[in-house]
Amino acid sequence: MDFLTKSLAEAAGMLASLDPELYFIVYVSLKVALVSTLIASAAGVPLGFFIAIRKFRGKRGVITVLNTLLALPTVVIGLFVYALLSRQGALGSLGLLYTPAAIVTGQVILILPWVAAFTVSAVSRIDERYRRTAMTLGAGPFQTAFAILREARFGIIGAVIAAFGRVIAEIGIAMMLGGNIKGFTRTMTTAMALEHNKGEFVLAVALGIILLAVSLAMNILLQLAQGRYGEDR
Amino acid sequence: MTLYDLTLVQVQFGALRALDIDRLSLPENSACALLGPNGSGKTTLLHVLALLRPPTRGAVSFMGEPVSWREKTLLPLRRKVVLVDQHPIMFSTTVIKNVSYGPKMRGESRSFQKRIALECLDRVGMKEYADRPAHRLSGGETQRVAIARALACGPRVLLLDEPTAGVDIENQSVVEKIIFDLCSEKNMSILFSTHNPIQAERLARSKIYLSAGRLAAPAAENRFPARVLQQNGLLALIDNREIHTGPPPEIFSTGSFVSIDPEKIRVYANARGNSGPRNGWLAAKVLQISAETDRIRVVLDAGKAGGTLLTALLKAGDVRQNRIVPGDSVQITLDPDALRIEKPPA
Amino acid sequence: MKPNLSLIFLAAFLCIIGLEMDTAEADDKILTMSTTTSTEASGLLDYLLPEFYADTGITVRVMAKGTGAALRDGMDGNVDIIFVHDEVREKQFVDDGFGTKRYYVMYNNFVIVGPESDPANIREAKNSGEAFARIAAAHTPFVSRGDDSGTHAREKQLWTASGVSTTNAGEPADSKGWYFAIGQGMGVALIFALEKDGYVLSDRGTYLHYKHGRSEPYDLEVIYEGDDMLKNPYGVIPVSPEKFPHVRYDLADTFAKWLVSERGQEVIGSYQLHGHPLFFPDAR
Numbered sequence: 010m011d012f013l014t015k016s017l018a019e020a021a022g023m024l025a026s027l028d029p030e031l032y033f034i035v036y037v038s039l040k041v042a043l044v045s046t047l048i049a050s051a052a053g054v055p056l057g058f059f060i061a062i063r064k065f066r067g068k069r070g071v072i073t074v075l076n077t078l079l080a081l082p083t084v085v086i087g088l089f090v091y092a093l094l095s096r097q098g099a100l101g102s103l104g105l106l107y108t109p110a111a112i113v114t115g116q117v118i119l120i121l122p123w124v125a126a127f128t129v130s131a132v133s134r135i136d137e138r139y140r141r142t143a144m145t146l147g148a149g150p151f152q153t154a155f156a157i158l159r160e161a162r163f164g165i166i167g168a169v170i171a172a173f174g175r176v177i178a179e180i181g182i183a184m185m186l187g188g189n190i191k192g193f194t195r196t197m198t199t200a201m202a203l204e205h206n207k208g209e210f211v212l213a214v215a216l217g218i219i220l221l222a223v224s225l226a227m228n229i230l231l232q233l234a235q236g237r238y239g240e241d242r
Numbered sequence: 243m244t245l246y247d248l249t250l251v252q253v254q255f256g257a258l259r260a261l262d263i264d265r266l267s268l269p270e271n272s273a274c275a276l277l278g279p280n281g282s283g284k285t286t287l288l289h290v291l292a293l294l295r296p297p298t299r300g301a302v303s304f305m306g307e308p309v310s311w312r313e314k315t316l317l318p319l320r321r322k323v324v325l326v327d328q329h330p331i332m333f334s335t336t337v338i339k340n341v342s343y344g345p346k347m348r349g350e351s352r353s354f355q356k357r358i359a360l361e362c363l364d365r366v367g368m369k370e371y372a373d374r375p376a377h378r379l380s381g382g383e384t385q386r387v388a389i390a391r392a393l394a395c396g397p398r399v400l401l402l403d404e405p406t407a408g409v410d411i412e413n414q415s416v417v418e419k420i421i422f423d424l425c426s427e428k429n430m431s432i433l434f435s436t437h438n439p440i441q442a443e444r445l446a447r448s449k450i451y452l453s454a455g456r457l458a459a460p461a462a463e464n465r466f467p468a469r470v471l472q473q474n475g476l477l478a479l480i481d482n483r484e485i486h487t488g489p490p491p492e493i494f495s496t497g498s499f500v501s502i503d504p505e506k507i508r509v510y511a512n513a514r515g516n517s518g519p520r521n522g523w524l525a526a527k528v529l530q531i532s533a534e535t536d537r538i539r540v541v542l543d544a545g546k547a548g549g550t551l552l553t554a555l556l557k558a559g560d561v562r563q564n565r566i567v568p569g570d571s572v573q574i575t576l577d578p579d580a581l582r583i584e585k586p587p588a
Numbered sequence: 589m590k591p592n593l594s595l596i597f598l599a600a601f602l603c604i605i606g607l608e609m610d611t612a613e614a615d616d617k618i619l620t621m622s623t624t625t626s627t628e629a630s631g632l633l634d635y636l637l638p639e640f641y642a643d644t645g646i647t648v649r650v651m652a653k654g655t656g657a658a659l660r661d662g663m664d665g666n667v668d669i670i671f672v673h674d675e676v677r678e679k680q681f682v683d684d685g686f687g688t689k690r691y692y693v694m695y696n697n698f699v700i701v702g703p704e705s706d707p708a709n710i711r712e713a714k715n716s717g718e719a720f721a722r723i724a725a726a727h728t729p730f731v732s733r734g735d736d737s738g739t740h741a742r743e744k745q746l747w748t749a750s751g752v753s754t755t756n757a758g759e760p761a762d763s764k765g766w767y768f769a770i771g772q773g774m775g776v777a778l779i780f781a782l783e784k785d786g787y788v789l790s791d792r793g794t795y796l797h798y799k800h801g802r803s804e805p806y807d808l809e810v811i812y813e814g815d816d817m818l819k820n821p822y823g824v825i826p827v828s829p830e831k832f833p834h835v836r837y838d839l840a841d842t843f844a845k846w847l848v849s850e851r852g853q854e855v856i857g858s859y860q861l862h863g864h865p866l867f868f869p870d871a872r
Contacts, residue, residue, distance in 0.1 A: 015803070096665030096832060104834060106666050107620060107651060138331040145292050147321040147347040147395055150313060160334060188651035190620075203652070206773035207629045207797070 020215035031212060035219055038196040041109050041187075042177040045116035050169050053121045057128025057168075058158060062140075072129060078122035083115075083181030090115040091185055107188035112196070115182035120172035127171065131164025132157060170227050177223055243306055245270045245399060245431050246291060251300030253286050253455075260286045261297070262455045268433070270305075273425035275442035276435040278452035284435040285328065287452065288401050291433065292325035305398070321348065323399040329408050330388030332376035337368065337387055340376045344395030362390040366420055382413020389420055400424065402434035406441065421445050439551045443530060443541055464502035464552050506580035507554035509540060510573045511564045526552065528570045531561070540566065542574065617646045619839040622658035623671040624738055625773045627822070630793035630866060632859050639855050640846055646839050656736030662686055662825065665832035669840040673738040673822045687825035688837070693847050694856050694867040695821040698742055700812040701778065701795055702728075702787035710787070716815040717749030724752045727766040729786025731777050732759070734769030742820070743789050749817060782808055791820060793866045800862035821870060847871075 023031060060071055092098050094106040094114070105111045135157055143156035158165070180198035187194030189203060197216045204213035246268040253261035261283045268274060276284050289295040290302065296311040303309060304319055324344070333340050341362055342355035350358070363369045366386040371379070379387060385405060392400055405421060406414045422445050424432050436442050442449055451458040453465070509526075526544040529551075533539070537555040544552045554574070566572060627633055628650060637648050651661070655672045662670040663686050670687070672678060681687050700710065700719055708726035713719035723730050733740040744758030753761045760767055770780055774794040781788035788808075798806045824847055826840035846852045848871035857869045 146344040
């Protein structure tokens with residue numbers, strides 16, 4: 010116990026001293042996770058939305074596939090994208106392996122199904138009457154879609170925040186595709202793994218504190234967003 | 243000009259034919275009630291009229307223009323008609339934003355949106371609710387705001403699906419009053435569905451009857467569940483009171499419906515010596531007398547406990563001769579061929 | 589909610605721009621190197637790379653992994669240079685045409701770490717092979733890296749030298765209950781050995797770090813050292829530009845030549861960990 014409290018105290022000191030190495034790792038993590046989330050959302054939200062509102066053959070199959078992809082382990086994605094981005098792979102000539110862009114690629118593959126699947130369920134839960142109401146009040150197709158999207162906003166924001174939480178906390182992809190390069194692709198999770206390997210705990214504990222704080226902040230954000238209009242829905 | 247012309251319109255839900263209308267014409271500036279039992283196709287018809295649901299087959303023309311049901315050409319037409327759902331749903335924002343949604347979709351200026359929204363809220367007596375969250379209103383308040391939201395679109399046609407169905411008692415009369423006022427509105431036609439014949443009678447100038455997806459003759463207005471008593475050809479209906487019909491054409495057990503042709507009902511004032519109960523005669527009370535083109539419409543309450551409405555279409559001379567006035571207790575009898583018995587559904 | 593959302597989008601947008609700039613910078617004088625965890629964890633690179641940068645203006649991006657994974661990176665052309673310690677496989681790497689030339693850079697020593705009480709009595713051993721044989725005979729706990737690293741490769745050589753019968757994988761055939769292949773880094777292996785009160789083969793740098801570099805005590809001692817079999821030479825190999833035209837061979841070659849230059853060798857020799865010299869210049 011003494012060991013833990015000591016590490017915690019030192020970690021707190023490190024956080025307070027604005028250690029540049031520590032905060033650069035945090036910056037890289039947040040940057041990569043944000044970009045991944047943004048790209049995955051930009052593609053996943055419209056994708057999920059159209060799967061939800063369109064009727065087409067094989068819709069059930071598509072949803073089943075999406076739900077299966079939710080369980081994709083990060084290391085499987087890491088391996089797959091590694092094979093793709095490695096110099097020996099199909100996209101090797103781009104030279105993306107061991108860059109933040111490689112991590113982003115893997116993480117987008119990881120969370121795109123999350124964003125899409127949760128958008129499908131959020132939009133499917135939206136009352137059919139919203140569509141009819143918007144249309145009869147004179148909304149065109151895009152305005153109608155926007156009205157439905159707006160009603161589903163809490164579910165969709167929730168999906169995006171959950172996706173962000175997933176990428177900021179994952180390690181398999183960041184390690185395999187980013188290579189844990191100091192000052193370049195070292196993220197909070199890969200740094201923690203490395204520190205643990207080195208038998209160092211202070212930096213790891215400090216990063217752990219930040220990681221927890223980030224997910225706490227995300228949850229508070231979600232609560233705030235839902236608290237305003239979301240009580241009786 | 244006619245508002246709507248429907249020709250051979252059918253709506254099919256899988257194996258179920260929800261709507262099957264040979265021909266229906268609605269004149270402009272009408273205030274029309276749509277009557278019929280649950281599942282008779284009222285809502286489906288309203289969705290077709292609101293240009294929200296293309297019929298499976300058939301042609302619809304709206305304000306003299308054939309409707310093509312292609313989204314591009316549909317939108318300008320749809321912006322002339324608004325449907326208020328049976329249980330309207332509010333967008334999860336404030337009341338005023340809900341009401342200004344229609345003008346906003348039409349690209350009106352913000353100041354116009356606000357002005358028209360407040361005006362319409364005022365008309366339904368909900369102006370003070372403008373800044374409340376709309377999805378926390380009661381059923382009656384929601385209905386009123388929904389009507390304001392529809393009016394803010396400035397429609398040529400207002401369609402209301404059972405506007406008083408999900409509404410508490412106090413709000414019911416408020417909503418009825420709003421509809422009553424709207425019915426006398428110029429430049430706007432109103433069509434509402436209801437279960438309540440008294441309400442239809444009070445508010446509408448004309449009525450449409452639906453039965454199993456088909457337009458029914460006005461006879462369907464006098465439509466009651468019936469049971470054939472086999473022994474003597476009597477038919478039980480209206481609070482289990484018996485009406486003499488002569489031998490029924492076919493014998494059915496329970497579950498039948500019987501329709502009474504309003505032109506084949508005879509109404510007699512309770513003259514002296516004529517007051518005793520007679521076999522085949524029914525006591526009733528006159529609720530309303532109104533003139534139609536060549537007939538007098540007499541609405542009767544024929545139930546023991548009240549509320550069983552029977553409509554008779556009488557010749558003007560018969561009414562005068564019998565000196566029938568609203569409030570009278572009367573005796574009625576039916577012509578032998580007044581009854582049409584429906585087979586129970588298989 | 590709306591202003592929050594737009595703020596997030598704005599921030600994300602700025603991040604994308606930042607990302608773009610990172611990639612733009614990548615065309616500059618940047619060298620990518622795969623090396624072993626021991627090199628990075630020892631702190632040598634943190635000491636050495638700034639000196640190299642001061643001399644040449646070249647930034648080195650370092651990925652630390654097991655020797656196997658580092659070699660693999662080179663064979664796939666994913667890095668420009670490798671800096672590892674497995675002489676046999678390094679020579680193979682050059683012979684197969686993946687690298688241009690192996691430069692001897694430096695060496696350090698492996699040590700056998702274990703409990704002070706030395707339950708397998710390996711202090712008496714005549715050489716490191718015999719020390720391993722004694723551990724196997726006594727069935728005292730032994731922690732193997734088991735991760736295809738250079739250290740792991742050395743373990744296997746020592747098992748062969750010990751005369752103990754081994755499996756095809758090079759591990760003791762009779763391993764049940766005392767031989768733990770953990771598949772993790774040196775630090776974890778050292779901690780594992782401490783928990784099991786057993787023996788472990790470690791590079792001296794990581795051991796020193798655990799022994800002297802932390803506030804928590806580390807109770808295992810160096811029980812056996814100094815044998816030629818425990819010498820651990822490090823080599824650096826630029827990846828072949830003939831095989832992979834995209835590699836920064838010019839930068840890689842500059843780095844390799846700098847390491848074996850008088851200046852590089854001096855920097856390596858002057859590095860100390862907790863007051864002990866760790867690497868010995870070995871340029872030939």
